[in-house]
Amino acid sequence: MPILEGQGVTKLFGGLAAVSNVDFRVEQGEILGLIGPNGAGKTTLFNLISAAFPTSSGEIRFNGQRISGLKPHQICRMGVGRTFQETKVFSNMPVLQNVLTGAFFGTPTRVSGADAIGEAAKALEFVGLSAMSATAINDLTLVNQKRVEVARALATKPELLLLDELMAGLNPTEVGEAMELVTKIRDTGITIFMVEHVMKAIMGICERIIVLHHGEKIAEGKPKEIASNKQVIEVYLGEGAHAGS
Amino acid sequence: MGFLLLVLIFIATFPIYARSYDIRVLTLILIYVVLAVSWAMFSGTTGYMSLAPAAFVGLGVYTIALLQETLPFPVIIVIGGLISFVFALLVGLVTLRLRGIYFTIFTFGLVVFLTELVQFLETRIFRSHGWNIIPIDDATLLYTMLVLVVVTVLVIYFIQRSRYGLALLSIGGNEEAAEHMGINTTMTKVLYFAVSSMFMGAAGVVLAPNLVYINTNIAFSLFYSFMPILMAIFGGMAHLSGPIVGAVIFGYLERTLRTQLFSYFMLGFGIILVAIILFLPNGIIGLVPTLQSKLGGLMANSGKGKQGEQHANT
Numbered sequence: 334m335p336i337l338e339g340q341g342v343t344k345l346f347g348g349l350a351a352v353s354n355v356d357f358r359v360e361q362g363e364i365l366g367l368i369g370p371n372g373a374g375k376t377t378l379f380n381l382i383s384a385a386f387p388t389s390s391g392e393i394r395f396n397g398q399r400i401s402g403l404k405p406h407q408i409c410r411m412g413v414g415r416t417f418q419e420t421k422v423f424s425n426m427p428v429l430q431n432v433l434t435g436a437f438f439g440t441p442t443r444v445s446g447a448d449a450i451g452e453a454a455k456a457l458e459f460v461g462l463s464a465m466s467a468t469a470i471n472d473l474t475l476v477n478q479k480r481v482e483v484a485r486a487l488a489t490k491p492e493l494l495l496l497d498e499l500m501a502g503l504n505p506t507e508v509g510e511a512m513e514l515v516t517k518i519r520d521t522g523i524t525i526f527m528v529e530h531v532m533k534a535i536m537g538i539c540e541r542i543i544v545l546h547h548g549e550k551i552a553e554g555k556p557k558e559i560a561s562n563k564q565v566i567e568v569y570l571g572e573g574a575h576a577g578s
Numbered sequence: 579m580g581f582l583l584l585v586l587i588f589i590a591t592f593p594i595y596a597r598s599y600d601i602r603v604l605t606l607i608l609i610y611v612v613l614a615v616s617w618a619m620f621s622g623t624t625g626y627m628s629l630a631p632a633a634f635v636g637l638g639v640y641t642i643a644l645l646q647e648t649l650p651f652p653v654i655i656v657i658g659g660l661i662s663f664v665f666a667l668l669v670g671l672v673t674l675r676l677r678g679i680y681f682t683i684f685t686f687g688l689v690v691f692l693t694e695l696v697q698f699l700e701t702r703i704f705r706s707h708g709w710n711i712i713p714i715d716d717a718t719l720l721y722t723m724l725v726l727v728v729v730t731v732l733v734i735y736f737i738q739r740s741r742y743g744l745a746l747l748s749i750g751g752n753e754e755a756a757e758h759m760g761i762n763t764t765m766t767k768v769l770y771f772a773v774s775s776m777f778m779g780a781a782g783v784v785l786a787p788n789l790v791y792i793n794t795n796i797a798f799s800l801f802y803s804f805m806p807i808l809m810a811i812f813g814g815m816a817h818l819s820g821p822i823v824g825a826v827i828f829g830y831l832e833r834t835l836r837t838q839l840f841s842y843f844m845l846g847f848g849i850i851l852v853a854i855i856l857f858l859p860n861g862i863i864g865l866v867p868t869l870q871s872k873l874g875g876l877m878a879n880s881g882k883g884k885q886g887e888q889h890a891n892t
Contacts, residue, residue, distance in 0.1 A: 383758055405757040415758055423751025426744075434748045437741040439760035446741070489760055 334397055336361045336493055336524050337382065337413075341391035344377055344548075351377040353548040354391070359493065364515065364525040366539035366556075370568060373545040375528040376418050379495050382526075383415050384408050395493070410441045414491030416482040418498045418528070422470045429466035432456050432484045439489020456484040460514060476507045483514065487523075494518060496527040500534050512538050536560065544568075589724050593717035601716040602788055607829035608723040610809060612730045612781040614821035617806035619734045620774040622815035623746040624767060626674065629803045630685035633692050634662040634775045636798035638782020640696060643709040643792060651714065655726070655783045662779025663772045670768035677753075686803075693798040700794070708793035711786045723784050730777045735818055737770070746770055805832075808847075812854050814861020823862050 337359040344352040352374040359365050367375050380386045382393055384405045393401045400408055409415075414435075423431050429450075436449040436456070444452070457463050460480040465473065470481065479499055486494055496515065500508045512534050519525050529535045535542060535556070542559045544552040546568045552559055559565055589608075593601055613631055621628045641658035642651075649657070673684045700706055737743050745766045748756040757763050782797075789796060805828070806821075813824020831850070835843035858864055 385754065385758070404762070406760045406762045409758055409760040417755065421752045421755035423748045423755065425751045426747055430744060430747075431751075434744055434756065434761065435759045437744060449741070485755075485759060 334361075335359055336396060337526065338394045339378075339382075339391065340394075342378065342381060342388055342393060343390045344374070344381055344386060345389040350548045352381060352545075355545070355548075355550045357543055357550065357553075359524060359526050360541075362519070362522065362524055363540045364519050364527065364538055366535045366542040367526065367528045367545065368530070368535055368542060368559075369545035372547075374548040375545055376497055377548075378545070379415065379497050379526075379528060382408075382495060383413060406438070409439050409489055409491075412490070412492035413495065414439070414486030414489045414493070415495035416479065416486055416497055416499060418501070420475070420478045420482055422478050422481055422485075424471055426470065427466070428462060428468050428470055428473065428481055429453055429457065431470055431481050432488050435485040435488035439491075452488050452490075453484075456488040457481075459487060459517075460484045476503050476511075479503075479511075480514070483518075487518070491523060493524045493526060496525060496529075498528055498530060500529060500531040503531075508534055586724075586728075589720070593720060598716050601720050603830070603833045605716070605720045605723050605784070605788065606833070607826055608720070608727045609781045609785050610805060610825040610829040611727050611822050612723075612777050613802065613806040614809040614813070614825040615730060615734055615818065616774040616777040618810040618815045618821040619737065620746070620770050621807075622810055622821070623738075623743070623750050624770075625750040626767065626771075627682045627807070628685045628771070629682055629800075629807075630666075630669070630688050630775070631778050631806050632689045632798050632800050632803040633685075634666065634778035635782035635785065635802040636689075636692060636696070636794070637662050637665060638779040638784075639786045639789070639792055639797035641779070642783045642786045643711060643797075646712050651718075651722070655722070655780050658783035659776040659780035662782075663776035666772040666775030667768060670771040674764065674767040674771065686800075689798055689800060689803060693794045696798070697794040708791060710791055711789060713790065714787040719784060719787060723781075726777075726780055726784060731818070731822070733773075733777075737773070738818060742766065742770070808851055810861075812851065812861055814858075814863035816860060817863055820861050820863040827862070 335358040337357075339355060339357045342352055342355045342357070343350060355378065367378065369375050377386070381388050381401075384400070384403055384407075388401045391401070392399060395408070395411055395413060398411075400411065400413075423434065432453040433449055436452040437444060454463070454466065457466055460483050462477060462480055462484065465477065470478065473481065483496070483499070499515070500511050503511060508531055515525060515527065516538055527539070539556055541554065542556055543550060544559060544562075544565050551568065552562045552565050554562070589604065592604055596604075613635070617628065617631055620626065638658035638661075641661055642654050645654050645657065669688060673681060676684055697707070745756065745761045748759065748761060749763055749767065753763055786792060786797075806825075809824035809828045810821040811824070812828055813822065814820035832843065832847070835846045839846060854861065
């Protein structure tokens with residue numbers, strides 16, 4: 334059974350179909366990439382999975398259970414964590430407290446204060462930010478704020494982690510470190526579904542890739558197959574090859 | 579702790595030597611403390627700027643107006659709080675979906691609406707436009723208010739230290755992210771809006787006897803909406819002590835300026851507030867860390883050491 338499955342997932346904004354009749358499967362333990370040109374509907378699809386928006390039609394199932402129609406906090410507690418394309422950290426609290434929110438509220442059962450602090454500290458250590466737990470979040474660089482978002486999502490103990498452009502705006506060294514982090518997360522048993530523009534990262538760590546264009550799925554397969562798919566090259570890699578490298 | 583004890587002893591012994599007028603001023607200041615602290619607990623953390631305190635104060639005032647002859651005073655305080663709690667729950671369920679300025683405008687409208695509604699009802703049912711409140715002696719009122727302040731501050735202190743305090747802050751930090759971290763933001767907002775309103779309603783009950791005569795314009799005066807906000811901003815909202823300090827200073831200033839400048843006192847107020855917002859964006863308590871680091875730099879290295887650590891981390 335796939336960990337996450339979508340059938341005929343559609344999102345209409347007025348007359349525009351941001352996501353149109355998309356079927357997808359995320360298999361347990363894999364790193365699945367989601368790519369496509371700007372405006373292809375990648376982030377919208379993530380927002381439908383995490384219920385930031387309701388789906389217009391279609392169905393999304395997590396571990397076989399229908400999740401379309403639930404609220405974001407319920408989906409998070411079921412085991413779907415996420416980060417955001419534009420970082421959405423809690424700017425009014427220090428780093429550790431940012432991660433604590435996930436540890437306190439992101440799990441189905443009530444967590445004691447001591448356990449939550451332990452989980453948060455563990456998550457911060459995992460992403461390499463232990464030394465900054467008392468720092469004001471706005472004093473962190475972009476790459477570190479993104480790491481805090483990852484730690485915050487990890488603190489909710491997800492089975493599936495949605496990463497929305499984790500590498501956008503990072504320099505090549507930072508991209509390399511982020512790729513390592515993603516692989517390391519997967520190695521702890523968490524399935525990864527990631528939207529990414531940085532081709533090197535996508536081709537390097539994803540086992541499978543889904544390509545969206547104008548809200549529709551146009552291709553799906555192993556990185557090699559995607560890289561040689563004519564339609565994909567036309568709509569995406571043709572322009573992405575210049576921008577990405 | 580020692581300081582808190584001194585304050586408690588000061589208030590407890592105040593009626594022994596103070597004039598009746600001064601006792602009333604102190605009682606009013608304590609009422610402002612409850613209003614400012616409860617306002618900051620919800621609006622200061624979540625960023626949902628409520629102009630509704632006057633609505634809940636008014637509900638409290640009207641609760642005692644209607645029940646004063648049938649029930650004992652402490653019971654009326656509890657009922658006044660509960661009425662405000664339930665009313666805020668209902669209002670919250672409808673309005674807390676509104677964000678930013680729309681929520682603020684709605685809460686403003688709520689005060690106006692309640693004023694008109696209560697006026698309509700009292701004319702229809704009781705054929706009256708106002709009520710006399712049976713006086714209660716100054717010391718009793720002061721001690722009652724002291725108990726209410728202690729309860730309010732303790733409850734809010736524990737809320738802010740708890741996971742729910744963190745949830746409220748995260749809503750203010752980024753509501754969308756808060757939802758995706760498993761926080762039931764709607765429930766959190768509605769519940770704590772109601773808790774904050776409950777204390778305001780209870781404070782309204784204690785306020786009433788010193789007003790002697792009340793009608794809808796006195797009970798639902800928007801003054802009670804703006805004062806807590808000004809006090810919380812004036813004192814600073816980063817710490818529980820901010821709104822308390824703000825309420826004490828502002829409450830005292832209001833009374834002195836009012837007796838010396840009469841209706842011009844708002845002018846003095848306005849100038850002070852503008853100055854605070856311009857020069858002390860974090861309020862009076864925002865000064866504390868600044869002063870500490872300056873003094874620390876002069877006297878010891880403890881303050882410096884902490885700063886150095888932080889820099890090393892970034």
